[in-house]
Amino acid sequence: MSGKVTVTLRENEGIRPLIASPSYRLWTVAVLLVTIVALRQPAVLAGTAGLFLFVMLCCGISLRMILRRMLLLIPFGASAALFIPFHTAGRPAFKVLGYTATSEGVERAVVLLLKLAGANLLITYLIAVTPLFVLIRSLRAIGIPAIMLEMMSLLLRYFFLLKEEARGMSKAQRSRGMKTSGWLWNALTYKRFGQLMGALFVRAYLRSQRIYMAMSARGGFEGGRSVERLAETDRTVPVVEVKAVSYAYGNIQALKGISFDIAKGTKVALMGPNGAGKSTLISLLNGLELAHAGEVRLYGETVNRSNEHRLRRSVGVVYQDPDDQIFSATVLEDVAFGPRNLGLSAEEAAERAAEALSSVGMLEYKTRSPFELSYGQKRRVAIAGVLAMRPDFIILDEPMSFLDPRGRDELQELLERMHRSGLTIMVATHDVDFAAEWADRVLLLKDGKLLASGTAELLFDDELLTQASLHLPRLARPFRMLQGAEDLRPRSVKQAAQLIWKLMNRGGEYAKETGKPLEGDRIAKP
Numbered sequence: 001m002s003g004k005v006t007v008t009l010r011e012n013e014g015i016r017p018l019i020a021s022p023s024y025r026l027w028t029v030a031v032l033l034v035t036i037v038a039l040r041q042p043a044v045l046a047g048t049a050g051l052f053l054f055v056m057l058c059c060g061i062s063l064r065m066i067l068r069r070m071l072l073l074i075p076f077g078a079s080a081a082l083f084i085p086f087h088t089a090g091r092p093a094f095k096v097l098g099y100t101a102t103s104e105g106v107e108r109a110v111v112l113l114l115k116l117a118g119a120n121l122l123i124t125y126l127i128a129v130t131p132l133f134v135l136i137r138s139l140r141a142i143g144i145p146a147i148m149l150e151m152m153s154l155l156l157r158y159f160f161l162l163k164e165e166a167r168g169m170s171k172a173q174r175s176r177g178m179k180t181s182g183w184l185w186n187a188l189t190y191k192r193f194g195q196l197m198g199a200l201f202v203r204a205y206l207r208s209q210r211i212y213m214a215m216s217a218r219g220g221f222e223g224g225r226s227v228e229r230l231a232e233t234d235r236t237v238p239v240v241e242v243k244a245v246s247y248a249y250g251n252i253q254a255l256k257g258i259s260f261d262i263a264k265g266t267k268v269a270l271m272g273p274n275g276a277g278k279s280t281l282i283s284l285l286n287g288l289e290l291a292h293a294g295e296v297r298l299y300g301e302t303v304n305r306s307n308e309h310r311l312r313r314s315v316g317v318v319y320q321d322p323d324d325q326i327f328s329a330t331v332l333e334d335v336a337f338g339p340r341n342l343g344l345s346a347e348e349a350a351e352r353a354a355e356a357l358s359s360v361g362m363l364e365y366k367t368r369s370p371f372e373l374s375y376g377q378k379r380r381v382a383i384a385g386v387l388a389m390r391p392d393f394i395i396l397d398e399p400m401s402f403l404d405p406r407g408r409d410e411l412q413e414l415l416e417r418m419h420r421s422g423l424t425i426m427v428a429t430h431d432v433d434f435a436a437e438w439a440d441r442v443l444l445l446k447d448g449k450l451l452a453s454g455t456a457e458l459l460f461d462d463e464l465l466t467q468a469s470l471h472l473p474r475l476a477r478p479f480r481m482l483q484g485a486e487d488l489r490p491r492s493v494k495q496a497a498q499l500i501w502k503l504m505n506r507g508g509e510y511a512k513e514t515g516k517p518l519e520g521d522r523i524a525k526p
């Protein structure tokens with residue numbers, strides 16, 4: 001599964017924009033660009049470029065940054081301008097290798113270069129003082145179609161994610177001795193660089209696959225068709241029935257004939273070591289993949305190509321990395337993406353999105369760019385994106401990963417609230433402590449097989465835990481060290497406190513009976 005990717009868009013810290021409103025800024029730059037295109041006099045163009053440079057320096061944009069941006073464009077402009085003096089009719093000015101340059105040609109080349117420099121300065125100013133996603137949003141104000149902006153926003157977002165991945169990989173390589181400084185690399189460095197590029201390509205491919213899955217899961221490729229929802233379901237029909245299901249990726253058998261049911265309103269922890277088949281099972285439960293053998297039944301219906309879209313309406317999946325799921329320019333738009341795909345109007349979708357954001361405590365961030373959020377906040381937005389589709393069954397893949405302790409507690413509370421609102425929830429997790437405290441039901445997978453299925457009591461079975469590469473919940477460990485208390489299985493801090501209290505009382509009774517205090521070897525022997 002992918003690691004956390006941090007996207008930095010705050011390249012412009014310490015820079016003061018001259019015009020506060022991004023859309024006014026955009027309009028001003030657009031008007032100035034048109035003016036530059038219209039100007040013909042080299043002296044006026046040079047004066048204008050000088051003025052822009054002065055203003056940019058006053059705004060706090062460093063000369064280094066300006067030169068770096070200029071160097072990106074000027075070589076292209078210069079190579080085009082190089083030929084103009086020799087291809088323009090007029091008074092001969094000088095000769096190079098037998099070719100005659102004209103004065104008019106030289107002036108045209110200078111005008112072109114000055115125009116390019118002026119335009120480049122303006123765009124550098126705009127990019128330096130405006131975060132890219134604010135810029136994209138402002139483009140809407142000048143009439144660029146929403147679909148184009150969505151695409152730009154998506155492309156930009158993944159460009160940055162890949163850039164961050166490349167940076168992370170390169171850092172990791174450098175920390176292991178790869179040297180990339182200087183112009184002349186040795187053969188090994190070139191080889192390592194090639195490997196890095198290859199790995200980046202594979203990562204880009206895998207990420208695009210995950211994005212595709214996350215978008216499909218929210219109905220992104222159904223063209224906003226209004227698909228009927230499932231009728232109100234009978235509580236007695238299991239939400240999920242998995243019967244002898246197998247699935248393979250080519251020769252790799254990911255699931256090997258597994259069977260289980262999930263009743264409505266259950267809190268399920270799907271656990272197992274890496275490569276056990278959890279993510280594969282999730283794709284099958286959401287109808288994104290179909291079983292190669294056996295059947296997956298959702299609300300009593302076998303999932304097949306003809307009903308997968310309809311059934312998927314009732315099953316929401318929150319993927320592990322929120323960066324795979326979130327892509328719109330604002331938080332509200334992103335959460336409204338799923339409802340829009342359900343065929344709802346823009347107003348209805350926005351209403352639902354606001355409601356979902358409120359339920360995850362993120363309503364106040366609705367106009368922000370998802371890029372400006374912390375990882376935990378992005379995860380909440382990703383959950384809201386799925387809740388807004390009002391599923392009956394929600395699956396979360398590793399929701400606790402990369403969250404700080406407070407973030408974990410808050411997420412657990414959110415899961416409880418979601419459950420109280422009537423949802424059936426499945427969480428794929430490696431976190432035994434969370435699963436022991438939260439789950440009503442535990443499914444243990446290993447090597448594509450169902451190792452065990454039952455209550456959270458399974459998480460106290462040493463043999464099973466060893467087989468599933470899990471460990472005993474931390475709260476239960478001290479009790480294992482106390483003679484006479486080994487069988488006590490607290491699943492929450494509260495239960496652990498109650499059990500400790502009981503043990504203390506037991507100690508008191510012993511002292512009363514025997515007239516001796518309880519010491520070491522009876523109960524309190526670690």
Ligand SMILES: Nc1ncnc2c1ncn2[C@@H]1O[C@H](COP(=O)(O)OP(=O)(O)OP(=O)(O)O)[C@@H](O)[C@H]1O
Pocket residue numbers: 001249252253254272273274275276277278279280281
């Ligand atoms: N796209 C793929 N192509 C080939 N094999 C795959 C692919 N995805 C998964 N597998 C294989 O299928 C098996 C199950 O993988 P899966 O990702 O479902 O496990 P998982 O339990 O989710 O693992 P983890 O906890 O590491 O995320 C593994 O052996 C894995 O190598």
